[in-house]
Amino acid sequence: MSIEWDADTPPGTKVELQTRTGDTFSSDTLYYHGDNIRLYEGGAAEYYARKNRRDRGNKIGIWIDGPEWEKSFSAPYENAAGSPITSPSPRQFVRIRATLFSNDPEVHPTLKEVRLNFAEPVARHLLGEVTPTQVDSLGVQRPFSVYIRPDTVSAGGFDQLLLAAPPQMRLTYRGLYGGKGSDFSPAADLASLEIADVEIRSDHSDSLHLTFPAVLSESDIELFRLDFDTSLFTVSAPLRAALRRGDDGWWQRVDAGDAAAQITDNDLTLVAVPRRKEIFRNLAIEPQVFTPNGDDINDAVKFTFDVVLIRQSSAVEIHIHDLGGRRVRSISARRPVVTGAHALEWDGRDHAGNLVAPGVYIVLLKIDANTEGAGLDARDLTRTVAVAY
Template sequence: MFSAALPEDRARVRLTRAEYKALPGNERRHVEPDLEFWSGVQLANNGQLINAPSGRPFIQIEVEFLSENPAAATIISNLRFEYSAPQITDQVFGEIAPAVDVIAGRDTSFVLVLNAGLGAENNGFNRLQVFTPARAEAIEGVEVDLGDGEFLNLERVDDGGEIGAGQFRELYVADDQFVVGFPTIGPAEEDQVRNALVKVRFQGRVIDFRTNFAANVFLDTLGAEAERRFTSSGILALGGNESTLDTLAIFLPQRVEDNDVVDFAATDQLSDRNSLAVIADISAQSENLVTNFKVVPNPFTPNGDDVNDEVVVTFDVQRLLTPKPVYLEIFDLNGRRRRLIERQLSSGGYSQQWDGRDDAGQVVPPGLYLLRISTDADHAGEAQTRIISVAY
């Protein structure tokens, strides 16, 4: 009832905690939540994002200490809250092509296009994070159409400094994502709404019949000297050294929604589905669950000189809807297993490093070794093997 009352009615009946506690017990009533100013209680662990519903101007924090030792005492030594700036764009839509008849497991040139609406109150964005089913083999180019007749074909730079005008840089590439940076794309002058198009061309592959790509945009406002960690929850910027790392900022993502952005048939002669989904042709897939098995460099030299000290094993896992154990085993030529690596994996593209050490942490002697990869899944097919050469 209190939440449904008019503000002036609330002011007449609102009590402070002290006034409420001073009331006789028979006059106290059950405390009901104020649904206008307060949302429901939610549990937030260390480092988690807090879901703050819009329209609530206050935030209240309760810390609960739990201990099984009655003699134990706990204190809070540091409590910090990080918040995001206003939404960086009004809206951002995305579409990818080719989107049909893509050969599963084969590297393909994809084009991802974003349409970002930017009003006067938006700060803009300068980072794009794209989630992929396998590691992108190459980021081929970035083009920007600012919507006012200004078209930019950005130039790749690979140094570690600040990204200049007309440039882009690969900031991060992993098995499941890549991140590119470019100069901030902001609103137009004189409070005009801007619809900017960003086109990213990259080499990648899909594994399953249907793949839903996903993407986020960010506004990163720190200099290049800060260390970044890229996650699905945001960009974590760290400062300090290895022993005293501290969080400088967390840049929260704005999700790219799939929609019809461009006519790919007209612009790139590619098929599209007006979305971020890709339908693949899986008729040529092998019967083995593990495919595209590669080892580089081979030979490698794990002697600690930071040159070819590790071998990288890359492979695809197909037709696994839920994670199953995948085993990478290293055998010497006498048949003795020297190293076992076990991972729980579902369909996707993966990489695994081996530093030339056995299960006891000792560097193996130079020579030839057999790398075997297998899985316990049903209908897994034959185990895959490769010869690895260790040299000094």
């Protein structure tokens, strides 16, 4: 399912559309006094009926979303010509919220039309969960498994799977397996369950896009398992999974739930409970002694490290000082999301572009961010590096 709309948006204005989806409603009635003060006490209907007609206010019928509805609206859709619905689907009902913005009270946008495009779902319902959901450290590569159970696969079936993680996380594919629910016991022979002819469209990035032979309604596969490796850089990392048929099909979202009987988490969010709250992890300096003499051998030193716990856009900074405390060079890099793996180089030159004198230099690694009150154990790291000729 996708959404598209037509709107007039003069300069300085915009229109945002968001959705929520669900399957059930319940009805209720709101009763008001004649002065339009709502009746909240129990027995409001009976109290309202006993009032004189002139003392009665409005009586308004409302619909209340069922418990399975999303708790909040989706992120705003960006493409007016057609954006895939990101709310859970298929569902019986969709609620659309349109917000109109203007920087000038004399100028306004106009929403003229909203259209919903429907496509056959790949299954009546898709449930998924990840295991393990909790780790005790950040910046450490670990294996994970996502289980996906399609309920009542459509005739067209599906042949593509997408698993997406927050930016800066790197997902490395390890295997895709399919079988009956009982096949995935702890002692299962995964080699016999491996899906053949899997093509990896993306790997070693923040998403895995896989294609495989179509799984149709008559297939005896009840449960899928996707194995991958990744590192967490923040204390919470929601995963998004979806299935579709063909490159021109719409992605159907996988909802978190009880996909596999042997897994008890029923969630698609990874959580870290680190024992130490350090911003920097896995700092490596290669080589420890470098020779910036232009012979293309160890002409620069490379600093690699992971940043964890900080979600904001911040600059990572390396300040290089001589043993007298004088700063000779500063190197910085800024990203929209600072968490993740970083690599910075120093070519042995000072702020003026001149090669520094041989000797030992102090390297201070820090982040330009306000972390006061965050309970972090170490906000800066200090190391040494040597320059030789």
